[in-house]
Amino acid sequence: MAMGRPREFDVDKALDLALEVFWSKGYEGASIADLTETMGITKPSLYAAFGNKEELFRKALDKYVDGPGGYFQVALAKPNIRAVVEHMLYESADAVTGPDHPPGCLAVQGALTCGDAAESIKQELVARRAKGEQDLRERFERAIAEGELPPGSDAADLAAYLSAILQGMAVQAAGGTTREQVRKIAEMALRTWPPPPSST
Amino acid sequence: MAMGRPREFDVDKALDLALEVFWSKGYEGASIADLTETMGITKPSLYAAFGNKEELFRKALDKYVDGPGGYFQVALAKPNIRAVVEHMLYESADAVTGPDHPPGCLAVQGALTCGDAAESIKQELVARRAKGEQDLRERFERAIAEGELPPGSDAADLAAYLSAILQGMAVQAAGGTTREQVRKIAEMALRTWPPPPSST
DNA sequence: CCAATTTCCTACCGATCGTTAGATAAGTGA
DNA sequence: TCACTTATCTAACGATCGGTAGGAAATTGG
Incomplete structure (x- = not known):
């Protein structure tokens, strides 16, 4: 079974960085540009890995709750x-x-x-x-x-x-x-x- | 001294309505479209009467504080x-x-x-x-x-x-x-x- | 070496953001 | 009546919003 091109960033680390952005700016105040810049990835990478802004926030929230x-x-x-x-x-x-x-x-x-x-x-x-x-x-x-x-x-x-x-x-x-x-x-x-x- | 065309809306009433919008949606969550719709005026009227979004918020905040x-x-x-x-x-x-x-x-x-x-x-x-x-x-x-x-x-x-x-x-x-x-x-x-x- | 699969990036999408020209309408003072 | 002033509106501005095509690059299994 083919694996495809491997991801070049750490999803968990990127989520931690997204969490920091949401934490300091709030959901609305955090733009996709803010997030990608801090996470060190491009927009398509963000969407491929996390779905969309709302899903990304929910995942960050989960990580916050048990972190x-x-x-x-x-x-x-x-x-x-x-x-x-x-x-x-x-x-x-x-x-x-x-x-x-x-x-x-x-x-x-x-x-x-x-x-x-x-x-x-x-x-x-x-x-x-x-x-x-x-x-x-x-x-x-x-x-x-x-x-x-x-x-x-x-x-x-x-x-x-x-x-x-x-x-x-x-x-x-x-x-x-x-x-x-x-x-x-x-x-x-x-x-x-x-x-x-x-x-x- | 010429007075010019009289205003067709009540500035104080409009400010009260703006206050309600900011109060329920927050500064960022309240769009100019939200505000003008609730206030019942057009965008140019809003800008002519209140300056810009930030000034409008500050005026609404003042009204909130002593209301x-x-x-x-x-x-x-x-x-x-x-x-x-x-x-x-x-x-x-x-x-x-x-x-x-x-x-x-x-x-x-x-x-x-x-x-x-x-x-x-x-x-x-x-x-x-x-x-x-x-x-x-x-x-x-x-x-x-x-x-x-x-x-x-x-x-x-x-x-x-x-x-x-x-x-x-x-x-x-x-x-x-x-x-x-x-x-x-x-x-x-x-x-x-x-x-x-x-x-x- | 060759599909198949997945991630990568550049460039772009339509919608909305806050803001403003520019023309027109309605009032005052002379 | 005629300037002058101020408010009105439609229509648009550039920037940014969240989100995506589409193709090149990198890996795996055959």
């Missing part, structure tokens, strides 16, 4: 709820201010708003964030069942609250806030954790 | 620090989920990331968010001086923390989270307010 964004699942797997939240906040603070990649979080800034053409990408990111919040919620439910959180705690509310803080840290980082300052936000959130259940 | 975003300054002016934070959180929850305008916050989602051409708009929004945080910080400094916050409280840290929560609520809203759910985030933040100073 730089992998701390999320690691945190979820911690044995007690305090460790989960601590890890989530501290690792997130470091992740969104990592010195070796763009600031912020791809799932937040990839397409928080966009034109009509990118609507499906925006929805994909909305769904990913919702999935993360849902995972958190389930983890909190387990913690409540195991008596790790005050009676009356609402897992959904806790998940929304923590998600908001994480996303807020991402916005701060995207705007250039330093790692030290973002870490302080994480520390303050932890200092008041867990928020007690509503007294109503 | 839908006006709650921020109102909250800052409250007489005691608890009222400031309460107002800020509750009004923000309602503002980012207002039924009569796009969800989220223009200062966050207008250009969280972007291509090279929109870099100056992104920087403008970064500066605006930083200014809001700085205003908060100064209000906290006053509160600390007046003994309204625990001794040892750090005004800058408190401002960064509250800013992050507000921005996180905006991200949640932009993703379609309901007003009720966003309000719960505000309530939970308030339930733990103020975070005590670091014990180190």
Whole structure:
């Protein structure tokens, strides 16, 4: 069976470079020219290897989620709820201010708003964030069942609250806030954790 | 002195409509065609009245800040620090989920990331968010001086923390989270307010 | 050496981007 | 009525957008 001409670039490496571009400029802000230039390949090579811009973004997003964004699942797997939240906040603070990649979080800034053409990408990111919040919620439910959180705690509310803080840290980082300052936000959130259940 | 042909549209009304478009699609996602269609005017009319896309955005942003975003300054002016934070959180929850305008916050989602051409708009929004945080910080400094916050409280840290929560609520809203759910985030933040100073 | 297969690159596609000439229409002041 | 000014519109500008033909180059199996 004929193999054909071998590829002259590393697909995985090129995807990493594409991820960096999407991460720093967002889906709409990253042009095909930006991408090919950074990836070091021509447009036909990009399309042959990755399909089109949308598919390329989705592949980059997958790589992000279990690469730089992998701390999320690691945190979820911690044995007690305090460790989960601590890890989530501290690792997130470091992740969104990592010195070796763009600031912020791809799932937040990839397409928080966009034109009509990118609507499906925006929805994909909305769904990913919702999935993360849902995972958190389930983890909190387990913690409540195991008596790790005050009676009356609402897992959904806790998940929304923590998600908001994480996303807020991402916005701060995207705007250039330093790692030290973002870490302080994480520390303050932890200092008041867990928020007690509503007294109503 | 000759007046020339009178304008056939209401500049202020058109600017409001432009604001809605930028608010829901972001600076890059809003095309001139989108804007003129919504505003009900032709492209030359837009350019004659507002300069160019960038100037139009800046004018819309100004209108946003002392219109839908006006709650921020109102909250800052409250007489005691608890009222400031309460107002800020509750009004923000309602503002980012207002039924009569796009969800989220223009200062966050207008250009969280972007291509090279929109870099100056992104920087403008970064500066605006930083200014809001700085205003908060100064209000906290006053509160600390007046003994309204625990001794040892750090005004800058408190401002960064509250800013992050507000921005996180905006991200949640932009993703379609309901007003009720966003309000719960505000309530939970308030339930733990103020975070005590670091014990180190 | 010769198909068959796959990647490579140059050049180009139509559509849309933001922006503007240039002509015409509607008002004011003399 | 007649300049003057300003707004209106159609139509177009060059640049860039995402995406692709089409042919040359490089590999494998026969």
